[in-house]
Amino acid sequence: MKRLSSVILVSLFFIFQSVFAQNQQISADLDAIWKTDQGIRMELIQLQQQGKTNTSEFKELIGAMKTQDSINQKKVIEILQNGWPENLNLQQNQTIFLVIQHADVDTQKKYLPIIESAVINGKTLASNLALLKDRIALREGGKQIYGSQVWYDAKTGKNYVQPIENPEKVDSLRAEVGLPDMKTYLQQAFQMNWSLEQYYKDLPKLKELLSKK
Template sequence: MKITLLLVVLALFCGTSSAQVTSYTFDPNNLNKRLVAQLDSIYKEDQDTRMQIVQAQQAGVSRDSLLAMVEVAKKKDLSNIDFMVKFIDKHGWLGPEVVGIQGVQSMFLVIQHADLSIQKKYYPLILKAEQEGKMLSSNVAILEDRMAIREGRPQQYGSQFRTDEASGKNILYPVEDVDQLDDFRKSRGLPPMKDYLPNWTIADYRADLAKSEAFLKSISSRK
């Protein structure tokens, strides 16, 4: 039985049009079970590792213990990235009609955790997948933001932020146009900022901007 999970919206923004992919359509009976199993295993490891770190933070474990867990996560990431690079080079960027929703998400998450050179290598494939309705627009926007920050550029969709260790405050990395931020986010299927970062305000963003710009500059200088 075919499951329809597709909503493609024509988004008109700033004089341009693009197909906004917010969900998928596929027949679960036609999935490649072998590839699904491989990608689902990677997805589980990726998410379980990060959830363990979050739970440890919430439990108040020592800083040294957290750092040790982060190092383990980094090693697992490197292993997963190595697998995924070989997987994509062999199979291409597969859509949900082949590997299901979680399979596509597994590919995306691993590439999102990879270094900038790998992200840039596969970005054209990911963008093409979005244009074909095989990749969520929100995921592509997040990847575009992450690449921008790593290159020392302002992000467009406001998905990237850091948490100040002293205050616990979430500080947004610089954005292209803060006054149109929610419009940009809507154009790619992302929720408004009030839902994404409930305590975030434009006033706070402007107050923290100089500090954020300096932090962004320090990131790009480490490339």
């Protein structure tokens, strides 16, 4: 009996050791993915701020970003095969969301329920789910709910808030998922001023631009 107990304990030790090593590898992989996902986007933001969106450097970086996003997507999908990992830090949990957010619409829709479950289980933020829903809605030809998506006109350098389902209630809807009001969000993220009057004024031009993309 003692020998059997010892065998069981040794087996459990190796199982726990294997799980720990696997979790460590997942964490390391997500840390690396974070750097590639965010690093290339920071470079693009810098070029945009410098007015270099029509340069070959910017276009090459866009191509590199799409390639890297595809690589990251495959890695994250593999990680999610066994469900959302446990014991991740805030950045690692955020990395999973970002890779899905940057994927094609079919992948976004496929993994939307997993993001919803992750929100319920406290593994990712409700605001992340809101952003993903906005992006899917717009890609399917609808209107966004939370006003998170902005269209950049490379020719003029002007930003436009993409069509919103209910502009008058957007701030209250944002508050429900932990997002700041539109004025704060747009000023901090895009150096834009927000007003319903300006939004409605810009809407016809935005629709014209979107029809040509």
